[in-house]
Amino acid sequence: MWSFTYKPEFKLLNTTEKDLYDLTPEPPPKTHPPLVLGRLLTVRAAVIFLTLVLAASVLLQAILYDILQMVSQGWKYFRGNFCYFSQIARTWYSAQQFCLSRDSHLTSVTSESEQEFLYRTAGGLLYWIGLSKAGSEGYWYWVDDSLFNKVQSAK
Structure with missing residues (x-):
């Protein structure tokens, strides 16, 4: 009967010099x-x-x-806003709904330069703006709920 016990030191006897270098631990970097x-x-x-x-x-x-x-x-850019001049005739309410469906609203004219831009771009055609008469008092409001300023608009 044969009995064989593996001893790690026997393995070193069958190694080459190169293998011994591979066994040498490298110094830590x-x-x-x-x-x-x-x-x-x-x-x-x-x-x-x-x-x-x-x-x-x-x-x-x-x-x-x-x-x-x-x-x-077909949207037109003016001072940080886009305006769309639709070629389809609509009522004021229908035009506002059209705008809302596009995450927009009828325009509020807030400056003379904006009024000039709208007039020039419209080319003589008529378009709805976001001004409506609210309540029985007869006050005009923009769709953004700001009160219409008649004096400012007259400029």
């Missing part, structure tokens, strides 16, 4: 904890910065896409 920590923080800051830049560019791209869509559908 010299690190400078503050330097490593500083680099780690720099890398993390760079990743956060690049993530924010990417998010901002995606958001900007979505906004530009929306603007291009609106312009291609």
Whole structure:
């Protein structure tokens, strides 16, 4: 009967010199904890910065896409707002509902320059604006609930 016991030291007898070098533990790398920590923080800051830049560019791209869509559908841009001059005749209420269905409303004329823009862009055609008479008092209100200023409008 044979009995064999494996002893790790026997394995070393069958190894080459190269294998012995492979068994030699490498010294731990010299690190400078503050330097490593500083680099780690720099890398993390760079990743956060690049993530924010990417998010901002995606958001900007979505906004530009929306603007291009609106312009291609006939909306006119004026001082931070878009105006749509519909070619379909509607009642005031129907025109307001049309605007609301597009997350918009009939325009409130708040300045002389806006009034000039609307007049010039309308080209002599008649369009509804967001002014209505509310209640029995006979006061005129814009669709944004601000009171119509007759003096300002006369300018």
